[in-house]
Amino acid sequence: MSTDDAPIPARHAAPAAARERISxxxxxxxxxxxxxxxxxxxxxxxxxxxxxxxxxxxxxxxTPQHVVDAAAEAVRDPRNHRYTAAAGLPELREAVAATVASSTGLEIEPAQVLITNGGKQAVYQTFATLLDPGDEVILPAPYWTTYPEAIRLAGATEVEVLAGAEQDYLPTMEQLEAARTERTRAVLLCSPSNPTGAVMSPEQIRELGRWALEHGIWVITDEIYQHLTYDGVEFTSVLAAVPELAETTVILGGVAKTFAMTGWRVGWMVGPRDVITAASNLQSHLTSNVNNVAQRAAVAALTGPTExxxxxxxxxxxxxxxxxxxxxxxxxxxxxxxxxxxxxxxxxxxxxxxxxxxxxxxxxxxxxxxxxxxxxxxxxxxxxxxxxxxxxxxxxxxxxxxxxxxxxxxxxxxx
CATH class of the missing domain: 3.90.1150.10 (Aspartate Aminotransferase, domain 1)
Structure with a gap:
């Protein structure tokens, strides 16, 4: 038998034809x-x-000049040239905790905060941490494009609830209740909304929160646009409206929209300690710490002038x-x-x-x-x-x- 006819060793065998190249x-x-x-x-x-x-x-x-100046100073500090804690710089976790405490009226500890590489990583890690295959997430539509993809990556299924222009893109409690099943694990809340700009009233937020509390449903609330409201409309955090939800709510946020810092890639998750610990473990394998210079800039953004x-x-x-x-x-x-x-x-x-x-x-x-x-x-x-x-x-x-x-x-x- 010539060498051309020799069988291919198993370890070099071509992949099965039926197997796709991408998972x-x-x-x-x-x-x-x-x-x-x-x-x-x-x-x-x-x-x-x-x-x-x-x-x-x-x-x-x-990006505001005082934030840029803080980053320039951070670049020259050798502390920022090294690995830091995967969950975030202590100074930034403290600043985020204070910010969320201000909007919710609750006491928030730095240990309840995880700093992420932008808001999208916070979205992904929250769903990955809370969801199992077979779970359902009630997703009001119109919704931000990343939400359903992150839910599916966690092996769960989104259950869409469409609210049209005739109801100002805000779902009713009747719609949410009709979407609830025994597999419902969480509901997604985004107010102010991307893509519609709709803002739920304090009464609507409270009603949704009490419904979630009654049925043992997690609330995942994306509050990244909380500082951008108009016509005298005020932002209401679900934890300010229903503080009893503190053990079953995760708040998502970041500096991108409020401080014109989209390219800096700093976001966060805020939630119960066990959830944040688990998500921090996940992040330790995904990315480790967020860029230290960007974190120092985010501290300046959250603690600096508001003008x-x-x-x-x-x-x-x-x-x-x-x-x-x-x-x-x-x-x-x-x-x-x-x-x-x-x-x-x-x-x-x-x-x-x-x-x-x-x-x-x-x-x-x-x-x-x-x-x-x-x-x-x-x-x-x-x-x-x-x-x-x-x-x-x-x-x-x-x-x-x-x-x-x-x-x-x-x-x-x-x-």
């Missing part, structure tokens, strides 16, 4: 629609097209009023007024079922494509948020770009 778990993940739209807009701009992007939820302001926050909030408020006024002029758009975050989420079903420059448009995804192609404006279709028939426009961009971009959409859909 089913990872292969099932959909890419972030918001980042995909933002990436497309930036690529088109780089190619010379005057695209205006409304896709990314990213403030256009620079930069208010200046940005006022600018967002101005842009909010502008974008609602202009989007309301687009034929076929219905635009609830957002009272939080920095997103407008018009119902665009009235603009569907028509031809735009020779192409039939029947879905919000097709409408977003037509607007990008013909008006050179990038928005995210509602399909990404579990709400077909809508578009999300972030108004965290310059006033001039905002006005010109929506004017282009008005012109295109008025043809």
């Amino acid at each position: 089913r778990r990872i292969g099932a993940i959909a890419p972030s629609a918001t980042l995909a739209v933002d990436s497309t807009a930036k690529a088109l701009k780089a190619a010379g097209r005057p695209v205006i992007g409304f896709g990314a939820g990213e403030p256009d302001f620079p 930069p926050i208010e200046e940005m909030r006022l600018a967002f408020d101005r842009r909010r009023r502008t974008i609602v006024e202009k989007l309301s002029q687009v034929p076929g758009f219905t635009v609830p007024t957002p009272t939080g975050a920095f997103y407008a989420f018009p119902d665009v079903t009235g603009a569907l079922g028509r031809s735009i420059r020779g192409t039939e448009v029947t879905t919000s995804a097709e409408l977003a494509t037509a607007i990008l192609e013909h008006a050179e404006v990038a928005a995210v279709p509602g399909e990404a948020f579990g709400a077909p028939g809508h578009l999300r426009f972030s108004y965290a961009l310059a006033d001039e770009d905002l006005a010109e971009g929506i004017d282009r959409v008005i012109a295109l859909l008025s043809e």
